[in-house]
Each structure stands twice: as C-alpha cells, then as structure tokens.
Amino acid sequence: MKRYIVVITIFLSCLVSANECIPKKDLSEIANHFSQFNKYLSNKDSYCEKDMDEQWFKIAKSLQLLKNLTPNEPQVDQQDGFTYKAISENNWWSYFTNRARKFSVKSRCQTGVVAYVRPFFGGGKIHLCPFFFDFNTSSQASTMMHEVRHFDGHSHTRCTQGNEKGNSGACDSKITNKGSYAISVQTLVGMARSSEISEAEKAMVEAEAVYMAFNKFNQVPELKINTSLLLSNGNGEVYNWDLEQKADYVLTMNNPAKVYASANYMTIYPEDRNLDAYRTSGDLVTRIEKAGLFAETYNDETLSERDKYQAITYLGNGGMLKDNNLILICDRMGGKLSNVNLDDKGQFNRIISIAKNSSGREHQNFLVSEAGELLSYNCASISSTKVNFGQVNKSLSSDLADITQLLSSGDKTYALNESGELISVDTKGNKISRSIINLPIENRDWISIAPITKPEVF
Amino acid sequence: MKKVTTFLLLGIVVGVIVGLFAKKEQTLTHSPKKFQKELQASVPRPNISLKEIKKVVTNSEATKEELLDITIAGQDYDEQDPHSFKAIQAQKQGAFKVIALKRLIETEKNIEGKLQTLNHVIMTAKDPTIQRVAQSYRESLKNGRSFFRDFKQAVGNLPIPN
CATH class of the missing domain: 2.120.10 (Neuraminidase)
Structure with a gap:
C-alpha cells in the first residue's frame, strides 16, 4: 500500500517541497557562499516565494537541498540498523561551494539548453536557462552538481551504447571516472538516501539515478x-x-x-x-x-x-x-x-x-x-x-x-x-x-x- | 424503526466499502496464468510519450499489463544535446520506466515469477537501457539481494572527487 501512496504523491510532494519557505539559517548560509542572495536577507525568520524573485527563490531551494544533503549530525539508524534510516554521508555542499561562485539567470539560451558553464574561464559562474526553472527542486540540484563538475575539466563523449547510442557529447566513459554524470548519479543517490526529501521524491530520484547510471556510461556499470x-x-x-x-x-x-x-x-x-x-x-x-x-x-x-x-x-x-x-x-x-x-x-x-x-x-x-x-x-x-x-x-x-x-x-x-x-x-x-x-x-x-x-x- | 434504519444504513456503508475493496483487488491482482499468457503476447510499442507514462505510473491501480506496456516501450527521444530540456525530459521518462519495472516486479509474489518477468523485459524492451537495468536487477535477485538497495549503497560508497 505504501508503494502506491508514494507513487501517487510523487508530483504532489515536488510541488509542496518547492513551495515551502526557507528558514533564515539556511538562506544566510547560502548567502555566505553566494553573495547574490544577500539582498534578500532581512529580519524575517523565513523566506517564501513572495519574498524573493521567483527564479532566485527556486535557485535558493535547490541550494538548500544540496546544503542539507550533508547533515551536521548524521541521522543514524537509531535502532541499531533494525530500522532503515539512511543518510547521505558525503559532503556535497563543500564540494559544490568550492567550485560554484555565482549564478547567472539567462532570459534566453540556445534552443532547449537548461544550464551551462564555461569550464576554463567561467569563474565559477553557472548559467541557468529558462528551462531550468521548469524542473523540480531535485532535478535542479542534480543539474547544478553536474555543471560544477565541468569546472574540474571533465567533458562528455559520444555514446557508444544505451538509448542515446551515437549521440555526441551525451555520455561519459565510465562511472568510476567521476565525471559529470557520475556526480549527477551520486547526487541523486544522495538525495534518495537523505532524510531531507519526502519518500515520494526519493522514489523518483532513485529511479532517475538508476536510469542515468545505465544510460549515460559507455561502460555499463556492474554491481x-x-x-x-x-x-x-x-x-x-x-x-x-x-x-x-x-x-x-x-x-x-x-x-x-x-x-x-x-x-x-x-x-x-x-x-x-x-x-x-x-x-x-x-x-x-x-x-x-x-x-x-x-x-x-x-x-x-x-x-x-x-x-x-x-x-x-x-x-x-x-x-x-x-x-x-x-x-x-x-x-x-x-x-x-x-x-x-x-x-x-x-x-x-x-x-x-x-x-x-x-x-x-x-x-x-x-x-x-x-x-x-x-x-x-x-x-x-x-x-x-x-x-x-x-x-x-x-x-x-x-x-x-x-x-x-x-x-x-x-x-x-x-x-x-x-x-x-x-x-x-x-x-x-x-x-x-x-x-x-x-x-x-x-x-x-x-x-x-x-x-x-x-x-x-x- | 429507527434501529432498523440505522442497521440498513450501516449495511449499505459496509457494502460499499467491501465493494470498493473488492474492485481494487480485482484491478491489482491477476491470475498468474493469465498474466503469463499476456506476457508472452505483449508487443512493445516503438515509443511512448512522457505524459502517457506519467499517467500510468502515478496511478496506484495500474494493472501489471499497463506497467509492462510502459516498461518495454521505446523512448520518445531524439535530442542530441545532453544538457537540453528534452534530454532531461527523456531522463525523467526513463526514470518512470524504472519505477514501472520496480512496481511490476514487486507485484510478482515468488522469485520464479519475478525472474520470468525480468527475462521477458530483457528480451523485449525497446529501450536498451531498460534491458540493462533489468539484467542487473535479475542478477541481484538470483543472488538473493535487493537491487535498488545495493545500487544506492554501491554508489554511496563511491568517493566524492577532491
């Protein structure tokens, strides 16, 4: 029965979490790393969509999700592993903030493009296109993690297998090379194991991680x-x-x-x-x-x-x-x-x-x-x-x-x-x-x- | 008289509830033989829209046949740019197929049924990525393991790059 509830609420949960306000503590920490958010900080305890520009609120929401993927106090399985409460143990936030410096909200981009970076002279700037804002928070967070990996010099290659066989620049060679798609898969799994998102969203990001892992690497991952x-x-x-x-x-x-x-x-x-x-x-x-x-x-x-x-x-x-x-x-x-x-x-x-x-x-x-x-x-x-x-x-x-x-x-x-x-x-x-x-x-x-x-x- | 009316009303309410549950049972459970026949006869569609997939996967009462139809259908994807809107939509479409596959396998009560369904998906799925997911899923099942749990743990064990 739980499975069905999860399925039904997949989209509802995305909407709910996307509209929740951001506590001051979270926005302040985001602004510590990204000064573009300073102008939104005031005396309020929390910041809702109406308090910020719509697109910047969405960026802040995805940053909040990324930030909280690393709980300061891991929520371990308090019942000794007999109950399953997985956590994300990895420090994605510091990985992200060590590379990303600012965001550029674009009013138009090349046809269909969601986000992009200029790896070598980009100065840590992530360009976000109008389509970016059409996705839910977990997809936005995963996209941003994917983009920052390009700052490390990782580029894509032609797909030699999978659903996109033949597409140039649409795959990475293998998951253990830790390229942008590996980071995307890791981020999605981090979200699927995190206590920060709903069960319904976890089901979706888990499935996204699986599909991406088996679609985006020319050497198919093996467990x-x-x-x-x-x-x-x-x-x-x-x-x-x-x-x-x-x-x-x-x-x-x-x-x-x-x-x-x-x-x-x-x-x-x-x-x-x-x-x-x-x-x-x-x-x-x-x-x-x-x-x-x-x-x-x-x-x-x-x-x-x-x-x-x-x-x-x-x-x-x-x-x-x-x-x-x-x-x-x-x-x-x-x-x-x-x-x-x-x-x-x-x-x-x-x-x-x-x-x-x-x-x-x-x-x-x-x-x-x-x-x-x-x-x-x-x-x-x-x-x-x-x-x-x-x-x-x-x-x-x-x-x-x-x-x-x-x-x-x-x-x-x-x-x-x-x-x-x-x-x-x-x-x-x-x-x-x-x-x-x-x-x-x-x-x-x-x-x-x-x-x-x-x-x-x- | 009042007691009789109350009793009748209660009977109607109980009847409606039982009826609803019976209807639900009817849609969610199937004769294994019937499904096996349909499994063998199923023909994958060349492609399927994201809208159609969403409709089935988010329907708690989707039948096994509907889930199978979604799982083995081809991808509605013709985009070259990996960072494009369409590419991400295609990724979502694939993810929904994975959910459909997971639900489909979870409805099978025994390991033989699960393996048989996975074999069918491996042989017939139009989307090669779904075939590969099903292959890995099958290996996990054969070894008595949980594919999704192991996958998450394995990816979680990958180090974060410096």
Whole structure:
C-alpha cells in the first residue's frame, strides 16, 4: 500500500517541497557562499516565494537541498540498523561551494539548453536557462552538481551504447571516472538516501539515478557484492579477511574490543567494561554521535550490570543476552526494547546467527545454553514487543559446546571457538562438521568476528 | 424503526466499502496464468510519450499489463544535446520506466515469477537501457539481494572527487 501512496504523491510532494519557505539559517548560509542572495536577507525568520524573485527563490531551494544533503549530525539508524534510516554521508555542499561562485539567470539560451558553464574561464559562474526553472527542486540540484563538475575539466563523449547510442557529447566513459554524470548519479543517490526529501521524491530520484547510471556510461556499470569478515583480537588489532587468501590489517584500537557490524556502521564494545560502547562509520575511526539503542542501553548500566551481559548480536532480529534475559528491538516502529526473562526456557549464555539462505543476508538467531542446546527466537511483528520462541533443540549440543560466536557470511558459516580460533562450520541436517581455517595471518586470540557486505559499482 | 434504519444504513456503508475493496483487488491482482499468457503476447510499442507514462505510473491501480506496456516501450527521444530540456525530459521518462519495472516486479509474489518477468523485459524492451537495468536487477535477485538497495549503497560508497 505504501508503494502506491508514494507513487501517487510523487508530483504532489515536488510541488509542496518547492513551495515551502526557507528558514533564515539556511538562506544566510547560502548567502555566505553566494553573495547574490544577500539582498534578500532581512529580519524575517523565513523566506517564501513572495519574498524573493521567483527564479532566485527556486535557485535558493535547490541550494538548500544540496546544503542539507550533508547533515551536521548524521541521522543514524537509531535502532541499531533494525530500522532503515539512511543518510547521505558525503559532503556535497563543500564540494559544490568550492567550485560554484555565482549564478547567472539567462532570459534566453540556445534552443532547449537548461544550464551551462564555461569550464576554463567561467569563474565559477553557472548559467541557468529558462528551462531550468521548469524542473523540480531535485532535478535542479542534480543539474547544478553536474555543471560544477565541468569546472574540474571533465567533458562528455559520444555514446557508444544505451538509448542515446551515437549521440555526441551525451555520455561519459565510465562511472568510476567521476565525471559529470557520475556526480549527477551520486547526487541523486544522495538525495534518495537523505532524510531531507519526502519518500515520494526519493522514489523518483532513485529511479532517475538508476536510469542515468545505465544510460549515460559507455561502460555499463556492474554491481559487485564484496563480502569479508572483520576480525578483532585481544591486542586491539583489526583485520579484514576477504574469505580467501587475503587479510588486510585495518588498525589497532586503543582498547581491545568486540566489533559488530550494523547497517553501514560498526558498534564497538571495549573489553574493558569501564569503557562505553560507541559507534563508528565503516572505517572504524569516524565516531557517530548516536551509538544506537543497544549500546546506549549498555552504556546506561553500572559496571556490575555491564558484567552481566553475555552476548550481543546485530544480525537477524538482533539481541542482547543479559543474565538470562533476552533484550531486543522488535517494535521497530516505536523503537521500544523487548525484555524477556528466559528462566522458564532454560539457562542460556550465547547467541548464534545462522544464514537463512545462500545470500547470507538474513539470519536466524538462536540462544545457546551452556550444554549447547538451541532455542530459536523471532519478533512476532515489527510493531509490537512480542517475541516468539521455537522448541529447544538438543541435537547439536556436543558440536556447539566450545563455540563463542557463530555467524554466516555469504553462503558459508564461521565461528570462533574458546581458543579464539576462526573455524569453518558446515551444517548438514543434524550434524555439524567443523575445520580450523588456514588464515594468511595467525589464527588465534580472536575475540569477535563481524560479516561485512559492501556493494560496489565498477 | 429507527434501529432498523440505522442497521440498513450501516449495511449499505459496509457494502460499499467491501465493494470498493473488492474492485481494487480485482484491478491489482491477476491470475498468474493469465498474466503469463499476456506476457508472452505483449508487443512493445516503438515509443511512448512522457505524459502517457506519467499517467500510468502515478496511478496506484495500474494493472501489471499497463506497467509492462510502459516498461518495454521505446523512448520518445531524439535530442542530441545532453544538457537540453528534452534530454532531461527523456531522463525523467526513463526514470518512470524504472519505477514501472520496480512496481511490476514487486507485484510478482515468488522469485520464479519475478525472474520470468525480468527475462521477458530483457528480451523485449525497446529501450536498451531498460534491458540493462533489468539484467542487473535479475542478477541481484538470483543472488538473493535487493537491487535498488545495493545500487544506492554501491554508489554511496563511491568517493566524492577532491
């Protein structure tokens, strides 16, 4: 149903967002970079279409969108990746303002032209033709980003494929060359992932990005999914193993910690429980202000309470096991924690996650008892705190006795044993076969493993 | 008497609501067999106007047949200048086709149906760009992945030029 609402409101939303007034803060920042807007600034708190010339209001609206594609405070998925609230992490605004200096509103242009720049002697001036103002804000913003890339010397080439095959100067060679069309696609995707525009507009800009990516590059982009495992050890060292022959050293953390991947972020729980858990971007360095609900819950605890945490997983439905209580986020709409006491089901001390299918994207979580008994759990729905449990399974008890962490990446399953060795696990029916992995680095003293999935375009 | 009237009125209101929902079900769901027949028989139009595409794609009750018709139609595009109004309109037209394709595939309930429809689009779409989008979409589906989500993440992983 949501899809249909999105579709219906695509155009309405464009109109609504285009007519909303601009807060003084935004216009002031725009005027800081583009002095042409200074004349519109007054004592008002916000500026509407009637307060400015119509065309300059539209330019300001698209600049406002570009500016806010880079939130000062990233709006991370506060529910630990179990709700999807993507952000644009890239600083498009500084990219844009480092190149564009002023705008020239043209009363006429060469037939059909929307906007243009003079790359080498243009002085950062973007010429906007009458047609430019016929488009909605997201198209205007994307067009302006496209144009500023020409200031860097990127020009177009003849299309050798796609719907415009044969057209001269209508394509770029490939998306990874970072030419004007690559920037357009990146800007559109930035908008599609931003919280600044409506869901309906996001659907439209997402589709525009896809069509442009597959139409405007002579080398058709390909999507590749790179999977790897992030291994952290007792010395604080982190390695990224490509599941084959390569293990790249990533960094050494100040304090040894368990690293968990959630959505596009890493949540890090130091072994020293006096230290708070925190979240970083994928580079393990850039701190994200909001650590997520699991980490915040953990951080709110006293040291003695923190010591009661036995296991944490961000896979599947997620879950924290504390003193035989299962804590998880089932109510994704409200972001409320479920807290279930497990005493009537047994005594559990670990959580493992097994892939539901060969893609390794969806995991089924199991609580594991000291004796290796398994108990599956699932959220009843995304709008309630109710948790459903399966039957206790004792068939794998002996195979799981020394496993501290188990998860799947791609179509393979990996585990850590009590010695800190990474092992490969193969589940067939009721039997588990396991073998120690011959890593290109020393295979010992690991304290956590995290599956990393990174889609790449090339 | 008053109670009877109220009851009757309530019955009428409920009847109208049920009828409306039933009508909606009728337009949005199809017999898979019937659609497969229509899928095989569908012939792509050489081109289609942006206005016509908008009309279908923004209609929440568009049928699968209508969405397929839009998806595999040719492009109404003859513009040479990449920065022109027409070029951007053509880009919009292509984007609407992508939305139509996405909606079309999402209406299929199982993976076999999705792959079959994508295969058909790959083989018949007049717009080569839509064929390529469908190919990539098909690869993602085969690997149990979400094409649109992976696409956004992959592009998002591209560095911003200095």
